[in-house]
Amino acid sequence: MKISFTLNGKKIRVDVPPDRRVLDLLREDLSLTGTKEGCGTGECGACTILVNGESRLSCLMLAAQLEGCHVTTIEGVSSAKKLHPVQEAFIEHGAVQCGFCTPGAVLAAIDLLQRNAEPTRQDIREALSGNLCRCTGYQKIVDAVQGGSAKLKKGQTS
């Protein structure tokens, strides 16, 4: 079936089998391998993408559900020259170890910061409660999201 949607700012049209998961469409058909598959059953958040700005799990979506939507993957949050402030903050705070959870965590953080520019640590923990990390123990991820929030605020005022 043919579907059209906006992917990282570009309109695209693809022909996919009706049972194609969004995760497979992105990784295999479109070679956007930044989106990861951890569990495949909605529990780890590694496959998080933004659909119309809201975090969704690409392992639990069928490609047809993207029709007409605006989709952002981790590849779409930075520009060629510059990382997204949240990505910078993840690096500065040492919130990345193996990196498998990072794309999903960064997108969940961006979703949160769009709705709540100055989240408390508790807000951050709640917003990222669907993103499991086997390496960092979460403290540094929470630090990084706070750092990202500060950077975004500074970016706006300067």
Place this chain on the structure above:
Amino acid sequence: MYAGGTDLLVRLRKNPVNPFPLVCLGQIKELKGVRESPEGAFIGACSSHASLLSNPIIRYAFPVLAKGLQVLGSPPIRNMGTIGGNICTASPAGDTLPPLYVLDAVLEIRSQNAVRRIAIKDFIVGPGQQRLNKGEILAGIWLKNDPDFNIHHFEKVGQRNALAISVASLSALLKVSESGIIERVRLAWGSVAPTIVSPTNVEAALKGHFLSKDTLQKVMPLLREAISPIDDIRATAAYRRTVAGNILLRLLASFPYKEGYGT
């Protein structure tokens, strides 16, 4: 047929079905959102949990439902999953179900040329089983605002805070008089039997009594008879039995007056 796909896609992964005639209801506008009418509030079946959580009608008129939605899954699951999907999945652990039972939710079922209404307790008949005929969809949920209730209680016991399927849960609506007498009470337990348990004899036994630990202890035998928990990977039946009783006692924590008030 599916809406958010959060139950269906997990199931399809285990048992792929072929051929694949799937209809997604998720983008039909008429099935989304909350509308108020003289008959009550109508919640579109394909409203996501997150959209209901941020809806003022749900938050202020039906806090017990909002409390259930708040602990369902994780943020992305709440963005994707729908209330209609939670009802049709008919899991005894479905977090919106006990609140909908105590609110006496009435479901609107539609097919191409007919509309019918059915109470949620008559719609759900077993784990994963509901009275939906071929060609029918759940269009939405009717709720009546009942400002009489002054305690809106929801508690879910799981193994951790996020992404935990409940081991047992309790939803309760009570009208307690200023002197602490239970004038009206609705109770519904999740995860302690094949379907939600809303025992009218327990409710009747509480009515007219002072809300105290003593009163709640007295209905424990009735409660034990009403539930039939199972052993599974999350908890043993014996543990669930204990928790089902203990969470009833925790009602006292949401009661604004101290024990012994008025006596």
